[in-house]
Amino acid sequence: MIKIIENLEEELISVRHDLHSEPELSNEEFETTKKIRNWLNKANIRILDVPLRTGLIAEVSGNPTGPVIAIRGDIDALPIHEEADVSYRSKYDGVMHACGHDFHTASILGAAYLLKQKESFLKGTVRIIFQPAEETGHGAKAVLNSQGLKNVQAIFGLHNKPSLKLGELGTRIGPSSAGVDRFEIHVEGIGTHAAHPDLGIDPILVTGHIITALQSIVSRNIDWQDSAVVSVTHIQSGNTWNVIPSTAYLEGTVRTFSDIIREEIPKRIRTIIEGIATTFGAKATLTWHPGPPSVVNDKGWTPFTFDVAKESGFSTVEIEPSAGGEDFAFYQQQIPGTFVDIGTSQPYNLHHPKFTVDDAALLPSAKFFALLAERALERLDH
Numbered sequence: 001m002i003k004i005i006e007n008l009e010e011e012l013i014s015v016r017h018d019l020h021s022e023p024e025l026s027n028e029e030f031e032t033t034k035k036i037r038n039w040l041n042k043a044n045i046r047i048l049d050v051p052l053r054t055g056l057i058a059e060v061s062g063n064p065t066g067p068v069i070a071i072r073g074d075i076d077a078l079p080i081h082e083e084a085d086v087s088y089r090s091k092y093d094g095v096m097h098a099c100g101h102d103f104h105t106a107s108i109l110g111a112a113y114l115l116k117q118k119e120s121f122l123k124g125t126v127r128i129i130f131q132p133a134e135e136t137g138h139g140a141k142a143v144l145n146s147q148g149l150k151n152v153q154a155i156f157g158l159h160n161k162p163s164l165k166l167g168e169l170g171t172r173i174g175p176s177s178a179g180v181d182r183f184e185i186h187v188e189g190i191g192t193h194a195a196h197p198d199l200g201i202d203p204i205l206v207t208g209h210i211i212t213a214l215q216s217i218v219s220r221n222i223d224w225q226d227s228a229v230v231s232v233t234h235i236q237s238g239n240t241w242n243v244i245p246s247t248a249y250l251e252g253t254v255r256t257f258s259d260i261i262r263e264e265i266p267k268r269i270r271t272i273i274e275g276i277a278t279t280f281g282a283k284a285t286l287t288w289h290p291g292p293p294s295v296v297n298d299k300g301w302t303p304f305t306f307d308v309a310k311e312s313g314f315s316t317v318e319i320e321p322s323a324g325g326e327d328f329a330f331y332q333q334q335i336p337g338t339f340v341d342i343g344t345s346q347p348y349n350l351h352h353p354k355f356t357v358d359d360a361a362l363l364p365s366a367k368f369f370a371l372l373a374e375r376a377l378e379r380l381d382h
Contacts, residue, residue, distance in 0.1 A: 001043050004113055009363040011113075012106045015039065016362060017088035019102035023077030023095045026133035029054040032075050032105075036130050039109055045116050045128075050146040055132035055139065057148040060115040062122025067380035070127040070149060070335070071369050072157040072328065073108030074101045074134035083353040099350050100160040103357045103365075105130060107158060107342070110366025115373055123381040126373045127152060137180060137291040140330040154301055154376050155337035157328045158365065160357050161319075162350070164343030167364070169309040170319035171340040173302045178229070178255035179262050180291035180325030185210065185273055187237075188283040191246035203248035204237050206282045211235075211250065213272045221268055222261060229255040229323055230265065255323040257294050292327040298336040301376075305338045308375050312368040324350075342368075 004011055024032050033054050040047055040058050048057045055075060082089050082096040090096045097103075112128045127149060133139030143149065164170055187207050192200025211232050222228045230252065237248035256262040266288045277284035306316045319341060328339050342365045344357040 001113070001116065004043060005117055008110060008113065008366070012110045012362045012366060013359045015109060016102045016106040016359065019105055020097045021088045021091050023090050023092065023097045023102070025079060025095060026076040026136040026139065027054060029075050029132050033130070036075070036105065036109065040112065043113055043116050045112055048148050050148040052132070052142060052146050055130050055143065057130070057143065057146070058112060058128040059125060060112060060119050060122065060128065061125040062119050063124050066124030067153050067377055068125045068127065068151045069373055069376045069380070070129055070152045070155040071108055071111060071373055072129040072131055072155065072331070073104035074131045074139065075105050076101055076133055076135050076139070078135055078351060080351065080353055084356045086356060096353065098352065098355045099135070100344070100355070100357050101134065103160050103344070103362065104158055106362055107365035108369060110362065111369035111373065114366060114370035118374070122374060123377040126377070134327055137325060137327050140292070140327040144330060144334065149335065152335050153380055155331050155335045156305065156369065156372055156376070157337070157339045158369070159326070159339070159341055160344045160361070161341035162344050162346040162348065162355070164317060164341055164345065166343055166345045166358060166361055167313070167315055168317050168343035169314040169340055169368070170317040170343070171297060171302055171305060171338055172318050172321070173297055173299050175257045175294045175296050175321050176319065176339060177295040177321065177326045177329070178257055178323045179293045179329070181254045181262070181266070182251065182289040182291060183254065183266070183269060184249070184251045184287040184289070186285050187248040187277060189246055189248070192244050194242045194244050197244055200244050201281050202244050203246065203282060204244070206277055206280050206284070207235065207237065207248040207250055209276045210273050210284065213276060214269065217265060217268050226261055227257050227321070228261055228265065229253070255325070257321060259293070262293070292325055292329045293333065295326050295329045295339050296332055297338045298332070301336055302338045304376070304379065305340060305372065308372045309340070309368060312371050313364065314368060
C-alpha cells in the first residue's frame, strides 16, 4: 500500500491506460470488474458481497457506527471505433472509452487508495461505487437494487469535462443535466404502387407531417422560460423507388429539466401522432422508454463541495445545465448529493472517436474525492 501511495499518479495513469485499451460495453464489463477487484484486493480494501452482475461496491470504514457516504465512478465504454492517436488505444474494433469512464474509474480508485491510507482516522464509512451500464441509463438502478447503499446519507459523483481547463471543477445547485427519454413511433398505412398513391395510404407522407408537427411541442407548448428538446433521430420506411410501403418507423429522444414538462410531452406526442394519422386514414402508435431523470444537485451539499474543491486546489466554476443525460440522478432521488465536472482541457468532446483526457487531471481528481469523502463524514458526524 505504501508503494501505491508513493507512486500514486503513475499507478492511476497505468490503471486508466489499461482500462482504455480493453474497453467493455454496458452490462458486459466482466473483465473490467475483475481488474477493479484485483486492484482493490491489492490494497486490502473490502469489497461488499452484493448481487451485481458487473461492477462492484467497496468500502473503507474508520468508524462502523458513524455516518455513511458514497462516491461513484462508472466503468462502461461506448460502441465507437477509436481514432485517437494514443499508444494505449482500444484493442477492440468498434468499442472505445469515448466518454472518459476509464478516467472516472481510475480517479475513484485513487480516492479509495487514499482513504484506505487514513482509514483509522475516518469519522464513518465510505462506500465506493464502480457502477456498470451508465451509458444505457439504468446501471444506477442495479446498484440501488443491490441494497449496497443502505444507510448512505450523501453521495458524490464525477464526469470529466473537456471544455473546462485543467484545475477547474464545475457544478451548480439544482438541475445540471436533463431528464432523458426515448420514443418510438410506428405508422401503419396501406402499401401500393408508387404510380397509384390514391389506392393506398402513404406512411411516409404521414411521417413527414408528424416530424414537422413534433417541433411545435417546444416552440408552442413549452413556456419560453423552460427548456426542452424533441429530436427525431432515426427514420425507416420502404426499400425501393416505385413502391409506397405499408409502414414507417421513427425514433428519437426528449430532454427535459422539469418533471411536469417531462410528464406532459409524451401526452402531447401521442395526441399529435394519433391526430395526424387519423387525418390521413393511417394509424400511429407511440412507445415511450423513460430514462434517467434530471440530475438535481443538493442545495446544502453543493456549496460544501465547492468549498472542498477550493481546499483541494481547484478553481471552481458554476456550470450551465446540460441537455446530456446521467443516471447518477437515480441516486439523487433517494440520497442527497452533488455531481461535479472535472476539467480535462481537450479539443474533442464526449463521444467523439478522437476523444481523450489529460492524465494530469487524474491525481488531483483522486485527491479531491478522498478529501470530499473525509470532510463529508466530518460534517455529518457533528
